[in-house]
Amino acid sequence: MIKRINFWVIFAFLVPLLVAIPIFTVFLSFFDTTGNYLDLLKDTFLLKYLSNSFLILLGVLSLTFIFGVTSAYFVSFYKFPGVNFFKWALILSFAVPAYIYAYSLVAFFENYGTAFSILTYLFGEGDYNKNIPKFDGLIGSMFSISFSLFGYVYVLTRASFVFQSHNLIEVGKNLGLSSYESFFKIILPSARPAIVVGLSLVAMETLSDFGTVDFFNISTLTTAIYNAWISFDDLTTANQLSFVLLFFILLLFILENLSRKGAKYHQNSKGNKPIPKIQLVGGKSILATCFCSILFFCSFVFPVSQMTYWTIKFPKYFQDINFWSLNMNTLLLVFLSSLFLIIFSFMTNYGNRVSKNKLISYLSTFSVSGYALPGIILAVAFITFISWFSDFLSSIFGFNSFKNVFIGSVVGLVIAYFVRFFSLSYNGIKSGYSKINNSIDENAYLLGYSKLKTFSTIHLPYLKTNILLVGVLIALEIIKELPITLILRPFNFETFATKAYSYAAQDLLEAAAFPSLCLIMWASIFILFISKYILSEK
Amino acid sequence: MKKLIKIIGLTIVGLFSTLLVANSVFANEVNIFSARHYDSDVQLYEKFTAKTGIKVNVVSGKDKALQKRIKEEGKDSKADIYITADAGRLGAFQAEGMFQKGASSAALKKVVPANFRSPYWVGIAKRARIIYYNPKTVNPSWNMSYEDLADPKYKGRVVIRKSSNIYNQSLVASLIKNNGEKKTAAWAKGMVNNFARKPTGNDRAQILAVAAGEADWAVANTYYLALMLSGKKGAEQQAAAKKVMPFFPNQDGRGTHMNISGSGILKHAPNKANAVKLLEFLLTPEAQQHIVNNTFEYPMIPGVEANKLIAQFGLDFKQDLKTKVSNYGKLQAKALKVMNEAGW
Structure with missing residues (x-):
């Protein structure tokens, strides 16, 4: 029972209530509707929408897991050339929204795109289009979303690695575990809650993505809800689909909560000395450097370069923008x-x-x-x-x-x-x-x-x-x-995001480059501003 | 704590002042909701303001989302004009009772062909959805049609974008109108059999696929080729565009499929008189010239020359004026169904 009703309590009651209204709106349809979209949907593409959502989710979770955990493992436990740089450089991927990543991906790999220009510049005229890989929308969405979101997994996993009990790893070593074994038997399991939290954030962002899948013209559960609601005015179907989506997400929430509760058992032993980093040599050190370089390149350098290239190549669009x-x-x-x-x-x-x-x-x-x-x-x-x-x-x-x-x-x-x-x-x-x-x-x-x-x-x-x-x-x-x-x-x-979108919508990705670049720049500034807290090892 | 209260207070004041600025009423204005994103349109509105003193305010966005917002705002909506790039969408929005009569004023009736206007909306510019081919590998006969693209002899040589695209829906709607649903369903199956790849990318990507030798035939709107030829997409794409030839189909029959960018005056428009003025301005030779030179569409009124990049394809082709563009909207759902069932 509420002991005393006061300002604070009322506040704590009202704010969440207001925030919950749209969610209630989705569930409780107090509007009269006649549903015909669902029939059409059932016959034709409901299954496809669901499978698209599921495939993208699966692809993104796998990729972000591999990208995030591997890079976190390298930078937390080892010394190799560039490790101090990669430690913070990898979080810059947060600055690139998935839809801008998608613009870069398409522009680079399309017929007569940037890749073609580069090859022509390097090797002269030629028929390169056949040899440039083409991204199908589904794969393109997976990569775009993964590169822009793996940062969640990276940051959280890294934090968990850094605060991991040193003793456990020592015990493992004394028991004669190889670094390979201790990774799979000790390090990974004890970082599990952090990884799950990271992945569930990624999952939520993926399921709710609109800009990327819309750009690639891929129909997902989210676009199905949007269509049901907006194109067919069929709120019942929209609600039912939303329910499926929220159910998906609720499941993730529960999973996340469970693993958070689990985390209590893995008490951080505070005041531990930081884990001494092992110096990598030879092939292993090259491997670690290469992995992190490629990841940094793909997630940040690549989209930024594509946008910069356009901004320089098409200065006309630069002038059209009301920057201020x-x-x-x-x-x-x-x-x-x-x-x-x-x-x-x-x-x-x-x-x-x-x-x-x-x-x-x-x-x-x-x-x-x-x-x-x-x-x-x-x-x-x-x-x-x-x-x-x-x-x-x-x-x-x-x-x-x-x-x-x-x-x-x-x-x-x-x-x-x-x-x-x-x-x-x-x-x-x-x-x-x-x-x-x-x-x-x-x-x-x-x-x-x-x-x-x-x-x-x-x-x-x-x-x-x-x-x-x-x-x-x-x-x-x-x-x-x-x-x-x-x-x-x-x-x-207009904001940078809407401006970039509107150019992309008129098939002028070249013009979308400058607002995209500004967006990434602002986001990077903010990230650098807090990087020292995100990466704190104390 | 006093500090905190001060901050909250200041913020609320700040918020309300932004609110006032955002909602301040300019006596002499006209408000546009546009699903066309061209920057050149905005330049055109600036010209209009310079001429008439009427301020033009714009919100651009996705077609259906804008419609939803207009509907929900109801009689409080400030939107006067809705602009979009498909006749079917205009027709559908009209059918929902969202437009008021008056878009085609007496002055406009004189210059805009009857097929491209109704009492509720008026076309601003035309585009044709045509066939593109690779002249090195194929050579269409003069009377080739959209229907012919489904011929099994073109197996694996045709590219076109997805069925979810509104231009495809309008094209297929016009086929249904002319050939019936059954024949069109068979045609759609034939098309899918002829696909060189799973539909992907926008119209320009289809043209580029022909340039790159991935396919011999593509279907795309006219202005995309001109956009590439203009050099706005860079030298490589300009060179690629030159490898592809445009072809205007169905010259032996009803003519090439035409669509429009058009606009209507909304039911609750607060500035109707200004809206009429703006629409009339958009259909003056000056404004039309600006549009065709920037978007590479075809002019809506006589006496204005299409941009030379478009004009070089030939301007005397037979346009399909028989199929009312206002039918597109009614048949789009059917068109989508037909395409989906064919696995498009």
């Missing part, structure tokens, strides 16, 4: 969204902490699944809900319509981002909070501190790093965000 307003718009969205997300998740977390109420805690957990709802579906749900709510209030209470305040405005964008990324910031702050012992709060109350004072003088300063980290993660997501911005933006409002 693109910067301002992107940063405005980043600033407002991060600010609100951080403040509100803080208060919700604190409310949760002081109330110790089960209902509120469940509600927050549930609302966090907003992250699982693909951005494009969330945006449509948002528009539908606001429209319904406004009409409802007008018809019952005669309120003025407030649709224009929320649809096609910066306010609406910030709210939609809020719903989408609340999970990210809530959990980010929560992980910091969980490190502050409850007895500290109690001591503060004993000393006569009010809740407000405890919050502002003890919690806030203590969680500074967390705030910074969460703020930057939100910034990264928002800079890269495409579908929500595209649908909900005001008149004459």
